Amino acid sequence: MVSDSSSRALTEQPKNGTDVRNRAGIASYTAHWDAQSSQDTAAHTSRRKDHYTDVVNGYYDGATELYEYGWGESFHFCRYYKGEPFYQAIARHEHYLAHMARIKKGDKVLDVGCGVGGPAREIARFTDCNIVGVNNNEFQVLRARKKTAKAGLSDQVSFVKGDFMALVEQFGENSFDAVYAIEATCHAPSWEGVYGQIFKVLKPGGVFGVYEWCMSDTFDQSNPRHKEIQHGIELGNGIPEMRPIALARDALKTVGFEIEHEEDLAQRDDPVEWWFSISGDLSKCQSMWDFPTLFRMTKVGRNITGYGVWALEKLGLVPKGTWDVQEALKVAADSLVAGAKENLFTPMMLFVARKPHSQ
Numbered sequence: 492m493v494s495d496s497s498s499r500a501l502t503e504q505p506k507n508g509t510d511v512r513n514r515a516g517i518a519s520y521t522a523h524w525d526a527q528s529s530q531d532t533a534a535h536t537s538r539r540k541d542h543y544t545d546v547v548n549g550y551y552d553g554a555t556e557l558y559e560y561g562w563g564e565s566f567h568f569c570r571y572y573k574g575e576p577f578y579q580a581i582a583r584h585e586h587y588l589a590h591m592a593r594i595k596k597g598d599k600v601l602d603v604g605c606g607v608g609g610p611a612r613e614i615a616r617f618t619d620c621n622i623v624g625v626n627n628n629e630f631q632v633l634r635a636r637k638k639t640a641k642a643g644l645s646d647q648v649s650f651v652k653g654d655f656m657a658l659v660e661q662f663g664e665n666s667f668d669a670v671y672a673i674e675a676t677c678h679a680p681s682w683e684g685v686y687g688q689i690f691k692v693l694k695p696g697g698v699f700g701v702y703e704w705c706m707s708d709t710f711d712q713s714n715p716r717h718k719e720i721q722h723g724i725e726l727g728n729g730i731p732e733m734r735p736i737a738l739a740r741d742a743l744k745t746v747g748f749e750i751e752h753e754e755d756l757a758q759r760d761d762p763v764e765w766w767f768s769i770s771g772d773l774s775k776c777q778s779m780w781d782f783p784t785l786f787r788m789t790k791v792g793r794n795i796t797g798y799g800v801w802a803l804e805k806l807g808l809v810p811k812g813t814w815d816v817q818e819a820l821k822v823a824a825d826s827l828v829a830g831a832k833e834n835l836f837t838p839m840m841l842f843v844a845r846k847p848h849s850q
């Protein structure tokens with residue numbers, strides 16, 4: 492059973508016609524970091540973790556429409572096979588997680604940090620399960636509900652505005668057959684905090700599957716180049732603190748999970764790298780349908796988007812600060828590609844973890 496508070500949230504009516512975004516939050520988003528990675532200290536990190544809701548909401552209030560424009564409705568990366576079109580690969584990555592988390596027909600599943608619901612809709616169709624998506628960004632929750640209604644899936648997939656650091660309060664203990672998170676729990680101030688909540692809302696014997704964003708084992712905080720890449724990934728992606736793989740593994744174990752499988756999917760010997768679609772290299776285009784997605788990341792494509800956002804902001808058609816977030820997204824793309832090439836970062840550290848039956 493879900494708790495009263497979540498039932499209330501599930502029946503909340505969208506505020507039609509109202510822009511729920513926090514404009515001041517968007518305008519001040521980049522101020523959570525010192526612009527120079529060398530000057531961004533432990534005190535900055537600690538402040539971002541204390542104010543993670545403002546950091547993450549400031550980012551997504553500004554970035555969501557840009558994401559949809561540049562990437563679609565599933566806000567994550569994926570592996571690619573040769574000749575595989577972009578959206579097919581994105582969906583396959585979601586199917587793979589559903590398969591690894593053993594999600595089956597009729598299961599009650601929680602999607603932690605569900606974005607605008609692209610993965611939830613796809614996994615619901617793929618497995619015939621029922622999904623609740625939780626997300627602390629109201630703008631995304633409203634968009635997720637709208638898109639889901641349009642897809643005719645509202646009976647199967649619903650969305651709750653809520654904090655992933657307080658899932659028990661929202662849903663009650665032992666509520667879900669399975670939980671998954673796709674490139675979302677890196678926004679949490681601590682992995683122990685969010686994984687601990689996930690552990691509690693899972694039924695005993697239930698599985699948690701996650702694609703985690705991590706710095707790799709070769710990452711060295713004291714190396715200025717590594718720190719520069721880490722800083723760019725944080726600032727460009729609304730992440731209070733980028734942490735190493737070992738910390739995610741330890742956090743899962745500390746809160747009580749048994750890790751059944753782990754694999755950094757970025758380390759597979761893929762002929763098409765996961766980061767090709769943000770590299771701006773048109774020669775890597777896998778299908779003609781992917782041309783628009785790839786073109787947006789070329790120098791010309793980036794400039795067109797940049798001027799477009801600048802003009803929209805001047806005309807008051809997008810909130811003030813959206814241009815800054817768009818600039819931060821360029822930093823994101825460059826830092827992610829650098830992190831991948833230098834083997835310092837993965838967006839697809841897969842963990843499949845089970846809550847013991849005895850709990």
Ligand SMILES: CC(C)=CCC[C@@H](C)[C@H]1CC[C@H]2C3=C(CC[C@]12C)[C@@]1(C)CC[C@H](O)C[C@@H]1CC3
Nearest residue numbers: 557558561562566567568674728796820823824
């Ligand atoms: C932030 C986290 C944890 C996950 C999101 C991963 C990706 C979906 C995004 C990471 C960088 C983003 C960029 C864009 C779309 C979404 C990402 C790939 C753009 C392509 C959106 C359009 C802009 O003009 C350029 C962006 C570059 C970065």
